[in-house]
Amino acid sequence: MKPRSLMFTFFGEYIKHYGGEVWMGSLIKMMAHFNISESSLRGAVLRMVQQDYLKVRKIGNKSYASLTEKGRRRMEDGLARVYSVRNSQWDGHWRVIIYSIPENRRELRNQIRKELGWTGFGMISNSTWASPNPLEDQVLEMAKTYDLEDHILLFKTSSILSHTNEEVIHKGWDLEEISAEYATFISNYEGKFEELKEKTWNGSLSEEDCFVMRTILVHEYRKFLFVDPALPTDLLPEGWNGLKARELFFNLHQILSVPSTKHFETIFKHAPDQEPVLNRDKAVNPFMGV
Structure with missing residues (x-):
């Protein structure tokens, strides 16, 4: 897991719902959950600033990071793909x-x-x-x-005369390979879902563990943004594994959301010149309104 990718996950899952700006010390603590050092984080922040994805300002001896407009667009595009309802009907x-x-x-x-x-x-x-x-x-x-x-x-x-719609899709994407990757995701997480349900019932799920698991879950699922074109449902082959994987992702996310957000709140610190913004409902359920 790379610092840049994790930062987009942290901003999309949590920080955007708490004012959009975070103390670097909070980012360092979040990254430590994934064995990413402070020096690696600072190197990634510098590169993201140079690429105009991130901006950093200082107040006293502390630094605070937020996404630029370019970074925010990239984050929002990703969120829309992950959390929005898939179009079932193609507009033709x-x-x-x-x-x-x-x-x-x-x-x-x-x-x-x-x-x-x-x-x-x-x-x-x-x-x-x-x-x-x-x-x-x-x-x-x-x-x-x-x-x-x-x-x-x-x-x-509305028409491509030389090829059928199925042929165009075949030229543009290898749906069999993408479906196989979804099958691997399903195989990896189905058992974890049953385990998490049991731990939820007996109260043995720690908030810190949920924060780590939710981050890894989103990180793993988000990889499909780079391969799955999110075709309308009526253009997908029958038995498309992406639909089952999405349902599994949603169910796992719901189990982990509340305790993971509570753990984030113990780490997060905003800039002293900003009014605290707490939108726990959106952080807990990013599926709302996307």
Whole structure:
């Protein structure tokens, strides 16, 4: 588990509901649960500041971290993918992107591919990507962020004449491989769910253990954002493991949420010039209103 990835998890699961800014000492204590040293954390913070994902300010001899607008967008995009209800009905339109990155900016090519994959697009041919989801705003925002408006064309079409919808999906994604990865997640966590239910009943579940388990659970489940395009349900193959994995994730998250949030509150400290913000309901149940 890398510090940068964990920070996005901490901000998305907890810190955003408590004012959005955190004392570095609190981050150090959170990272210690996962054997990440203070020096590793500070190195990751420096890199995230340089990449414009994080900003840090000092008050006296203490430092406080918060996400930049770019970092907040990345976090919110991830939260929406993890916690929102999957669209069951396809609107019948493909969003197709064609881009050509100038040679003098070729260093952006890998970044754009990563951004499109993260957003949920699949590459159907060289420099041509497609998605059945309404992602127009995200694409236009990405083009603006990287100053590529003149080099990206975005189409919305109800038909692709040369291929069936199933063939387009097959070109863009390996659903069999993704389903197999979901099957592994299910296999790893089904037993833990039964164990946690029993511990909940007998009161042997510590708040600190729940904080660690919830963080690992979200970290593991969030990996699917990089491979699963979140296709509408009516475009998915029958018996899609992603639906079962999502239900299992929700049930585990609900068991862990209250005690893990209480443990976070014992660690979290906000800046002295900020009014304390406590939105435990949203931290406990991030599925609400996403």
